[in-house]
Amino acid sequence: MRKLHGYTAMEDRHAAGIGLRELSHWANHYAARQGSRNQEIAGQIQASLTDPENMSNMANPRGVGVIILGLNQDAAAEGVFGTSCSQDRTELDDKASAMQAKGFVTLTVNADSLAQVGRFNEPSDSGVQILANAVLGVSAAGSMGGQGGSLPVEITGFSRGGGGAVALTNRLTESGVLGRSITLNLIDPYMGPSSNTVNDPGVHVSLSRSTGFHWQSVGLAVAAVGIAHFTRDVYQVGAGGGKTRVPATPYDLPHSQMDNLWPFGAVMP
């Protein structure tokens, strides 16, 4: 039976009030989460910079290395900070060590900490800026500091870390760092449509992709594109102004094992 008009209107107002209160609750939640992610990024950068090897390289850095960890990796557990033990030592860990041995200062962060809260296919603007500031801070240090882009920068992103790696590259070139001084290694990346294009033609981009008859990797990659608007292709604006797809090197490995190869090298035994 239909209720009295006055009662229905009152009920509607009550429901609208509850809706608004709940919307406000969720808005506060998402804002707070983004804030804590920025703190996570800052903490991971701080942990990287206080690594003894990095601290000794800081006096005269030969370059800056950034590693954005993805699937099943965690900066605190991967052994990238000095002598701490890795639970799952991968070649990304070896890569960080090798860069440090060359005199690079390395920064290692988690892809999920860098992602936008509620929109995991894109990195957060504030997170990327925090990371870019750290890179620029290191490149301004040492005897080559202050020469604007004189230090080489090597950025590596795995899995969901791919979008953050592209966004960081673009942020640095926008700041005035020369594209030619940046090497971007993308390892089987999952990126959003706003972070899959390298804007500077000078950046050296290396892309590896999981291929082969791995149903989970291939089938679910298609699902990822469908469900969350992830993209698997990387693009770069060329010297002639056109946008082209970056050619990938294929590896007959499932996605989960793609962090066990050097971006430029062959599959490890």
Place this chain on the structure above:
Amino acid sequence: MYPMRLRFAWLLMVLQIPEVWAGGQVPTVTETRARLAELGGFVIEEAEGRGPKAEGPPYVRTPREESLYQLARAPREPVREAIDQGLKGGTKEEQIGALTLYRWIVSSSGSYFPKEPLNPSYLPLLYDLLARDDGSLAAYTGTLAGSLSLYPTSRETILVYMALAEHTADAKTREDYLLLASGEIGIDLPIYKQTPALEREKILADFEAWFAKNKNQIAFDEGRSVLAGSRISTRPRVLTQAERQRIRKDPACVLELLQVSTAGMQVTDARAQTLLNQCGEALFGAEGAKLLRSMKPEIEKSGTATFDQQMGLAAARAQYPMIDAGLLAVAYVAADDPDPKHRELAKKTLDDIGSPEDITRVLKGETKEVRKKAMALADEMNETGG
């Protein structure tokens, strides 16, 4: 107290205002147009391999890079006007320079120089310039076509890429445009650095044939590919009560499948298959789950899904609100499932997907108890930082 001149100089240093402005004079539109033409010339030189050798370290800006650096930081009003005039009535060099700068400032974050808003009136202008382009200057065609990607992809843009691929005599350019078109549509062409020429050609020809057959069905929803058909809506609908019940039956499975499908979690192939069979319909909808299951034999045979299968999933996404299904699963785990592992999965997913508006909308049809428990889970995350 510093003298006034010194304080101004300090301010300029802090703000990193480039020399064009620091010199005290704002360049005129005419001067800026000349600089755009100069930039266009540098772009052509580099594109044709006639530019300066880029070496380093130490790295030094090429003339193109220096020009772009300065123009992006120059006072924006005359720059904007110069771009507009150059695009509408300039030489090819000037148009290249204008579009190169336009792309750079539109794509920027705004952290180091102002981000330029997208000018909607340039899209039809680009189509028009491309229609009148004789293709004699590769950098010009490339810059025009490349600028289309600044705008949400449309069917018209895809047709332009396909036409450019069809009419070019250069094999690499043809491949570039076909890869661009297929990528925008959402089809992954399995062409890699090592793919032999013959196989490469076959994949491209297969895509061209597929496109010729399906081009009338290509459609985009706010730049995102959907395979339009007469009965397929481009707008995801709301979940029905029956679909909500299907998610409530096994929300933890829905969350695990969502994470596995989006590179957030690693399981064995057998486990992925079990998840898909167990709750695939709840996450992907009946049509999407059926398609994913049907891909298995094809992937095991050829290592890739067919074009139709890939596009079918895009259509399934348009028919079924997958993200809403994931958010609802979060709420159901919060309400009914005390398993700490499942609750962790729910927290991770809540961080990953949705917005305040999304979750409020999705939970609107649920009981007060479910909504309260979902909010309590969010509070728990904020209190514990986990």
